[in-house]
Amino acid sequence: MRRRIRFLQPLVWSAAACLIGLAPVAVAADDKPEFPEHAKVLEGFDKVASPTKADGTAEKPLWTLWTRSKDGQMYAELPSGFAAQQYFVALTVASGEEFAGLQAGDLYVKFRRYDKVLAVIAPNVDVRTTEKEAKASVERLFTDRVLMEIPIVTIGPGGGPVIDMDALCVGNASQFFQGLSLSRSTPRIFSIKQAKAFTENVEVAFEVPGSGGQLKTLHYSFSVLTPSPGFKPRDADQRVGYFTTAYSDYGKYESDETRIRYITRWHLEKADPKLQLSPPKEPIVFYVEHTTPVRYRRWVKEGILAWNKAFEKIGIEDAIQVEYQDAGTGRHMDKDPEDVRYNFVRWLNNDIGTAIGPSRINPETGEILDADIILTDGWIRHFQMQFDKVMPKVAMQGMGPETLAWLAEHPSWDPRVRFAEPGDRAHVAAAIARQAFDPLAGHAAGSVGTEMMGDDQFDGLIGTGVQRNGLCLAANEKGAELAALRMELAMRAFDKKELKKKKAEEAKAKAESEAKKEAADGEDDAEKKDEDPAEDGEEQPDEEAESPEKDDDADEDEAQLLDGMPESFIGPQLAHLVAHEVGHTLGLRHNFKATAVSRFDEINGGTGLIATSVMDYTPINIRFHAGEKQGAYAMEGIGPYDVWAIEYGYVADAKELPKLLAKSTEPELAFGTDEDTSGPDPFARRYDFGSDPLTYAKDQMELINDRRTKLLEAFVEDGDGWFKAREGYEMTLSMQMRQLGMMSNWVGGVFVRRDVKGQEGAKPPLSVVEAKDQREALEFVIENSFRDGAYGLTPELLSHLTTAKWMDGNGWQSAMSDSVFPVHDRIEGMQASVMTQLLNPTVLRRVYDNELQVPAGEDAFTLPELLETVRTAVWTELVKAPEGDFSPRKPMISSLRRNLQREHVSRLIDLSLPGAGNGAAFKPISNLASMQLKEIADELGTFLKEHGDRADAYTKAHLMEAESMIRKALDAEYIYNANEIGGSSGRPMIIFGNEPAAANRR
Structure with missing residues (x-):
């Protein structure tokens, strides 16, 4: 009531004054201006100059910037029509991190004024429609999102709002850079690192301390986001692998029409559409940053320009161009890699094996706006396992x-x-x-x-x-590949030396033999001196022994070396890696089916392709029998799939697209990407090789076994620490694990295709891998993992597998590990992993389900066959008892085999327990596992009765424990144990030796 009275009092007084004939009293008004004068606000600030035009006048900047260097203050005046503009904010951490220079995200925003503040708003692009009736509803339900607000400091000379840029970019840094944490204890410590105002964009950067105090440079690139004239979004299709930008159109009512997907691509078109081969209107230009070592630049350029072959197919010549940035001459040094207008290839010296080709896109159309490739140096260095x-x-x-x-x-x-x-x-x-x-x-x-x-x-x-x-893991894995290649080169050099030595010894032995023969025949020494050395057969072999070898590797010793590797090896590898990342910047996803088109002998015979696409992860082609035919070590240029994919994405006439997509059934155009690698298709894998991977895998195992025998002689050179032998051996284990993993994927395999109904040459989307191929793959995996001889272990080798002892850098991990090689843990880990690859419920379910896909009467690989084959391989000793006398030094069953058998029993127990799995397939899996446990227990009992007396203590104790634990499991005697690997879950489990088996009863 009092508020109402106070509100009415001025009206009463004014009315009373009128009644008595007095002039009304004016109500006091606030004459204070809405904002302080810009001249006072900007006093002490320096206006950032804009670039000058050809006539000497300054360009009109997108935003006008003012800076005050003493305290890091920066103001920006937005144009008066800012509310009608949409802005693209490109973010980069320019320094202070191992991956500084890598794109750190982007935002699509607009500014809206609310009295004395501007709201930074992210427009809704996820749900939209062009349908007239639905548009109002969609816009009402799916609204824009406010990200932050920023005060308006004043109204600038141009009539636009002036905002505090350090408040925007430093105060809200954690909202722009997701995951970034700044120091809370030093909020006033920051400085301006860059302020540039151009007509199309504004580039600003601030140096701030991160949460750990390390100084970081945060770079912001603001530009107006406007659709490129003539650019038309292109629909995505699952048969060709492009990154996509997508939205939901709720104005449509067909379920397969509501999700709209556009491929991401550049706006690239001919300068003259009438020409069959024309330059582009605007080429895609990559600047190779000056930090890139000069010795590698030509290979970087080669990898970039490899894609011009694909663009020439659609009539665009020199679509991609390369410029070198050079600090010495100043060439292109005015261009900032963080500037959204420029595409850079950046080189980071961070000792990490990574490469990545991210891009920035218009979220409404899929048009690529900017791309920057990051290359790091770690993959080139000696790989430390x-x-x-x-x-x-x-x-x-x-x-x-x-x-x-x-x-x-x-x-x-x-x-x-x-x-x-x-x-x-x-x-x-x-x-x-x-x-x-x-x-x-x-x-x-x-x-x-x-x-x-x-x-x-x-x-x-x-x-x-x-x-x-x-x-992108291409560079990470390439580091391991190059490490293997380094070891291979060392081995080949050793083999050449041994071959020379052998030839020299043979020549010497031959000469001595002939000399003895001549002496016995009574030939005169003087007569021998008169003979022609070329016909004599004595001196010539010695000269040959001393002469250089005339073989394919003759020039390797004298080859140009780049960081310890022949340029002929490392150069193509770098070009391949760059081409892979450029492919990403053009919009292409990985294609992990690209290595499945040519046989191993075709690849090395020069008639086959290593891969149909540079977007695959391809291993280095190192052939054990290289003397027969050794093909190229790396894929050169791009492949037919790449050409076809670019044609789909960039051909001008959209009417050509159906005809292009119809070709996808051709073997060279098969496509499978990241999400396919966890599926059943054995060809959708990283680092597989050839259409006959079993041939490749067998060749690689021969290579691995040979190299293990020479580790101590050839890989560890004089002056090296013996820890290098351990690195080399573990490298061979990694190579071996890759072959085992590659071939285990064939068990339960199903080929997956993306063909559509009615397409010419289309095949069913799913077809089971032939039974014989699954059996051969399983045989390879068992032969090269379950046998003791598969690991090349000898007492001499084990006595040299030690560790390096340095406590600095990352060396402390090695220094704190045991100097003695944990041979049983390592081999058990390998065998346990193989067991998981073969017997995990997903594989078992696939094998079981696949039986129904194979027509009746045709050969099928079944679940009982898989389980029985594994069981027979694991328990060979029970099938045929070893002969001879045994002792702990000569056990009947080796320690590695005992570990393997313990693993097998543990897996069967897990699979047999009630509630240990879900799905219809688990019951037959459980029944078969229980049946095998019963049979193994009976066989163990019989074996112990017949052969227990002559078994050594290790073997006897192992077999007795195995029988006991199986019978306990079958009798459902569960023991709760809080010390299971993984923590105290309280789940029921059976203790089997030192490895408890979880019983996961629900």
Whole structure:
């Protein structure tokens, strides 16, 4: 009531004054201006000059900038028509991180004024429609999103609002750079690193301390986002692999029409459409940053320009061009790599093996606006094997969410646990168990970031569909490949030396033999001196022995070396890597089916392709029998799939697209990408090789076995520490694991195709791998993992597999590990991982389901056959008892085989327990596992009765324990144990030796 009275009082007084004839009293008004004068606000600031035109006048900047260097203050005046503009904000951490220079995300925003503040708003682009009736509803339901607000400081000379740029870019840095954490204790410590105003864009950067105090430079590139005239979005198709930008159109009512997907591509067109081959209107120009070593620049350029072959197919010549930035001459040094107008290839000296080709796109059309390729130097250096990090990644290839869910509840099956150092296993298992509650059971595709780069190939893909910042593993794996190549070169040099030595010895022996023969025949020495050396047969062999070898490798010793590697090896590898990343910047995704078109002998005979696409991960082509025919070590240029994919994405006439897509059934145009690698198709794999991978795998195992015999002689040179032998041996284990993983994927395999109904040459989308191929693959895996001889172990080799002892840098990990090679843990980890690859529920379910896909009367690989084949290979000793006398020094069953058998029993127990799996296939799996356990227990009992007396103590104790534990499991005697690997889950389990088997009863 009092408020109402106060409100009415002025009206009463004014009315009273009128009644008595007095002039009304004026109500006091606030004459204070809305904002302070810009002249006062900008006093002490320097206006940032704009570039000058050809006539000497300054260009009109997008925003006008003012800076005050003493305290890092920066103001910007937006144009008066700012509300009608949409802005693209490109973000880069320019310094202070190992991946500084890598694109750190982007935003699509607009500014809207609310009294004295501007709101930074992200327009809704996820749901939209062009349907007239639905548009009003969609716009009402799916609105824009406010990201932040920024005060208006004043109205500038041009009539636009002036905002505080350091408040925007420093104060809100953590909102722009997702995941970035700045120092809270030093909020006033920042400085301006860059302020440039151009007609099309504004480039600003601030140096700030991160949460750990390390100075970081945060670079912002602001530009107006306007559609390119003439650019038309192009529909995506699952038969050709492009990154996409997508939205939902809720004005449509057909379920397959509501999701609109456009491929990401550049606006590239002919300068003269009438010409059959024309230059482009605007070429795609890549600037090779001046940090790139001069010795590598030509190979970087070669990799970039390789794609011009594809664009020439659609009539565009020199579509991609390369310029070198040069600090010495100043050439192109005025161009900032972070500037959204320029595409750069950047070189980072961070000792990490990574390469990535992210791009920035218009989220409404899919047009690529900017791309920057990052190359790091670590993959070129000598590869240092971190066994516990590399081996799990190799062994986990192809495992999808279903398998990960199983592993989370059965940590003793998990390669990530089994390859971890014993002291880290509980920690690793606990982390895996937590991940199981994430989407897709912790699979990388369900929990990776959408903006910042992490350590998985799906980063930047999920939720966006475009590789904005996804990690490409091409360089990471290439480091391992180059390490193997370094070892191979050392071995070949050793082999050449040994061959020369052998020839010299043979020549010497031949000469001595002939000399003795001549002496016995009584030939005169003087007569021999008169003979022609060329006809004599004595001197010539010695001269040959001393002369250089005349073979294919004759020039390798004198070849140009780049960082310890022949340029003929490292150059093409770098060009291949660059071409791969350029492919990403052109919009292309990985194609992991590209190595499945040519046989191994065709590749090395010069008649076949290493791969049909540079977008695959291809291993270096090192052939054991290189003397027969050794093809190119790396793929050169791009392949037919790449040409076809570019044609689909960039051909001018959209009417050509159906005809192009119709070709997808051709073998050379097969496509499978990242998400396919966890599926059943054995050809959709990283680092497989050839259409007959079994031939390749056998050749690689011959290579591995040969190289192991020469590690101590050839790989470790005089003056080297013996830890190098351990690095070399573990490298061969990694190579071996890759072959085992590649071939185990054939068991339960199904070929998956993307053909559509009615397409000429189309085949069913699913077809089971032939039974004979599955059997051969299984035989290879068993032969090269379950046998003791598969690992090339000798007492001499083991006595040299030690570690380096340095406590600085990353060396402390090696220094704190045991000097003695953990041979049983390593081999058990390999065998356990193979067992997981063959017997995990996903594979068993696929084998079981595949039986129904094979027509009656045709040969099929069945679930009982798989389980029985594995069982027979594991328990060979029970089928035919070893003969001879045995002791702990000469056991009846070796220690490695005992570990293998213990693993097998543990797996069968897990599979047999009630509630240990879900799905219709699990009951027959459980029944078969229980049946095998009963049979093994009976065989163990019989074996102990007949041969137990002559068995050594190790073997006898092992067999007795195995029989006992199987019978306990079959009798359902469960023991709760809080010390299971992975933590105290409280789940029922059976203790089998030192490895408890989880019984996961629900």
